[in-house]
Structures are given as structure tokens and as C-alpha cells.
Amino acid sequence: MPQRRIGMFGGAFDPPHIAHVALARAAVEQLKLDELRIFPTGKAWHKSTDLTPAQHRLALAQIAFERLPNTVVDDRELLRPGPTYTIDTLRELAAEHPKAELFIVMGQDQAVQFQRWKDWEAIARMAVICVAARAHAESVDSSDASALAGLPQNARVCTIELPHMPESATEVRAMVAHGEGIAHMVPPGVARYIDTHNLYTPA
Secondary structure (H helix, E strand, O other), X not given: OOOOEEEEEEEOOOOOOHHHHHHHHHHHHHXXXXXXXXXXXXXXOXXXXXXXXXXXXXXXXXXXXXXXXXEEEOOHHHHOOOEEOHHHHHHHHHHHOOOOEEEEEEOHHHHHHHHHOOOXXXXXXXXXXXXXXXXXXXXXXXXXXXXXXXXXXXXXXXXXXXXXXOOOHHHHHHHHHOOOOOOXXXXXXXXXXXXXXXXXXXX
């Protein structure tokens, strides 16, 4: 029986936007994943600002990713007390799927911060590090001067090809706060949920 290929894609998803969805779809297709688990983060150790309440971010993630094949939104980080660390979730996945090959999917912004993550060396040993390569950007390689330079020589790094997509959650929140339309930035269901629940609007 072929080894199962399981991906992990974490983030605040506050809110999830079309670049998040495009990266998830590209990861499933290009990495030939049997399953991609989407993890809305709990209490993010690296975020200085408060996140939108967990129940809303979970609902937004479920709406954003529900139509993607081989994709499951996993709420375990939202339920975990204390700060959220990728290494804890990765170890749980490895214990649940001891024979699977594990992949961590991240955008360029996360890759830049990767060596600040807790136990990042262990993460690099346990999973293939897969980074979205923006259009016209050089491919990510563990030996180049990229964001992932400095990884152990035996670290497995791969590139996920993705068109240049400038969307960011920060920009989406700012647009909502200023009363601007976001239909071109987020999936339709996400836009409706934000409007229905008055998310990101000034108090």
C-alpha cells in the first residue's frame, strides 16, 4: 500500500482569502496529497494583536475550504490551551499517522519567520517544508540564500508554484473597516459571513 501523504497548513485565517484557498488547492494538486489539514491557530505566540474569536475563524475557514478536495479543517489548535505551536500539532499528526509522509505548507511570509518557530529544527526533520513560490520568484532551495537558508543539510524543502497573489488578511480587515468591498479578495461565503456577523467593523 502506498505511503499516505498528509499536509498541514496552519494560519490565523483572520479572515481566509483567495490566496489561502489557491495555496491549499495547489498544495493538494502539486504535492499529490491524500489529505490536507487546515489548522486555524489558537493563541498565536507570534501575533501581537488579538485575533477574532475562535468560533468565527473556524467558521470562516470551513466556508473558505469546504469545496476543496482532500481538504479537512481541523479545530484542535483552537481547543488547545495556551500558546499554539506547530511542533505540537505535527507530533500529534505523526502519532496518528505513523506511516505517513508529512508536509508543512506555508506562504513566503511564514517562511521568513520559520527559524523563529519553536523547535524548528525538529519540524524540518519530521516534515517536508513546502513554500509557495510567487510568480517569477526563484524556487526555494535548502541551500540558497532564501528565507529557509540555514536549515539542516538533510532538510527536505520543496516549492509550490503559485501565481503572484498580493491579497493579505490585514488588507481585507482594513478594507472592511473602511466600508470597502472585499468580493474580489475572499470567497463569496466568507464575505457574506463577515457582513452577517459585523466582523472587522469599528466598534
